[in-house]
Amino acid sequence: MSHQYPSLQADNTLGLAIRAHHRIIADTPEAILTAWQRAERHQQPFILLGEGSNVLFLDDFAGTVVLNRIKGINIQEQDDSWKIHVGAGENWHALVESTLREGIAGLENLALIPGMAGSAPIQNIGAYGVELKDVCAYVDVLDLRTGETARLSQQECAFGYRDSIFKHQYQQGYAITALGLSLSKQWRPVLTYGDLTRLNPATATPQDVFDAVCRMRRSKLPDPRVTGNVGSFFKNPLVSREQADRLMSAYPDMPHYPQACGEVKLAAGWLIDQCQLKGFRLGGAAVHQQQALVLINADQASSQDIVELARTVRARVGQKFDVWLEPEVRFIGAQGECNAVEIIS
Numbered sequence: 001m002s003h004q005y006p007s008l009q010a011d012n013t014l015g016l017a018i019r020a021h022h023r024i025i026a027d028t029p030e031a032i033l034t035a036w037q038r039a040e041r042h043q044q045p046f047i048l049l050g051e052g053s054n055v056l057f058l059d060d061f062a063g064t065v066v067l068n069r070i071k072g073i074n075i076q077e078q079d080d081s082w083k084i085h086v087g088a089g090e091n092w093h094a095l096v097e098s099t100l101r102e103g104i105a106g107l108e109n110l111a112l113i114p115g116m117a118g119s120a121p122i123q124n125i126g127a128y129g130v131e132l133k134d135v136c137a138y139v140d141v142l143d144l145r146t147g148e149t150a151r152l153s154q155q156e157c158a159f160g161y162r163d164s165i166f167k168h169q170y171q172q173g174y175a176i177t178a179l180g181l182s183l184s185k186q187w188r189p190v191l192t193y194g195d196l197t198r199l200n201p202a203t204a205t206p207q208d209v210f211d212a213v214c215r216m217r218r219s220k221l222p223d224p225r226v227t228g229n230v231g232s233f234f235k236n237p238l239v240s241r242e243q244a245d246r247l248m249s250a251y252p253d254m255p256h257y258p259q260a261c262g263e264v265k266l267a268a269g270w271l272i273d274q275c276q277l278k279g280f281r282l283g284g285a286a287v288h289q290q291q292a293l294v295l296i297n298a299d300q301a302s303s304q305d306i307v308e309l310a311r312t313v314r315a316r317v318g319q320k321f322d323v324w325l326e327p328e329v330r331f332i333g334a335q336g337e338c339n340a341v342e343i344i345s
């Protein structure tokens with residue numbers, strides 16, 4: 001695509017040198033609607049982005065990219081909880097910090113996750129024992145075909161592991177415009193994961209949890225401002241109890257997390273690590289040395305470099321363990337979203 005088209009290099013945390021026909025910053029729902037209607041009239045593809053921290057552009061985008069920058073945070077105090085209404089274009093981590101500063105606890109385990117607040121419900125962001133679903137009260141969603149906004153309750157969002165209704169029924173033709181959070185005043189620290197288990201539940205403060213989470217994340221995850229990445233590239237796979245038992249007898253040290261549904265979640269990072277892929281490089285793309293689940297833009301990677309690397313990682317893990325990883329990251333082609341598994345199979 002010609003250089004006269006706007007660059008999206010600063011709008012995707014992989015830092016890929018991608019362009020789009022139109023790049024629009026929207027700070028109101030009406031601006032999103034207008035951009036969508038214009039794209040429809042010209043029969044052009046349309047996509048919304050927050051900070052581009054969970055997307056892999058496969059190619060230049062042959063249409064309109066709208067960056068959601070709807071701002072505004074409104075906090076209301078109730079007897080037993082805090083109700084927070086957040087514009088979809090507020091930065092998630094800044095929200096976590098500002099609530100802590102106000103003496104409002106509950107978001108500290110979700111510190112340092114890049115992206116916008118309005119993107120958080122889409123894959124039900126999660127880290128260190130907490131998921132968005134634990135604090136979400138509602139999501140406001142604009143139907144771009146009718147111009148009407150609906151408020152979906154927490155239950156209606158159908159949250160699952162890295163999943164929600166916004167990846168299914170509400171995926172195409174909808175824009176998330178705001179998020180409602182409910183944070184209980186009866187704060188109980190969640191200290192079940194990693195270094196957090198070393199904190200004393202009787203004395204740990206929300207700030208202690210926040211600091212420990214930030215320390216753990218900084219030691220493993222690359223800062224996208226320095227090294228392009230999209231966090232975990234793949235989801236942690238769910239396998240049957242039988243398959244988990246077979247793998248456990250061959251690899252007794254394998255991390256495994258039995259789920260309420262009867263299936264067992266495995267650690268994709270461990271599986272990749274066991275294939276000796278840490279630091280493995282293909283073109284400008286590489287497997288991160290500190291966390292094998294993270295693929296990085298090591299040196300001016302192309303989209304194709306990242307795709308080839310993901311394909312190699314999936315094949316190597318599949319051949320060794322018969323576990324077939326699925327990307328967490330959304331693959332965006334010139335015309336819109338593509339099936340990520342098909343592309344790397």
Ligand code: FAD
Nearest residue numbers: 049050051052053054114115116119125126175176230231
């Ligand atoms: P984008 O990447 O811009 O968009 C993601 C998808 O949502 C796209 O398909 C886009 O079209 C769609 N979309 C964006 N905005 C809207 C909207 N307003 N309405 C409708 N659709 C929209 N995730 C976790 O869950 N846990 C983690 O611990 C975690 N750690 C990470 C660490 C790093 C270093 C990085 C780079 C990423 C990490 N992620 C993590 C992934 C990522 O931060 C989250 O998925 C985040 O919620 C994405 O937000 P975003 O605004 O960047 O979304």
Ligand code: EPU
Nearest residue numbers: 127128129231232234235236255267269270273291292293
């Ligand atoms: N492991 C290895 N080698 C590696 C990486 C991990 O052996 O290279 C092992 C670890 O030692 C640990 C296990 O695998 O026993 C799990 O690793 P870790 O605690 O780092 O977490 P993860 O499963 O790799 C998940 C989320 C992260 C989230 C962290 C913390 C997914 C796909 N990823 O990572 O989310 O921050 O837990 O809760 O569920 C993201 O979604 O982008 C993301 C970063």
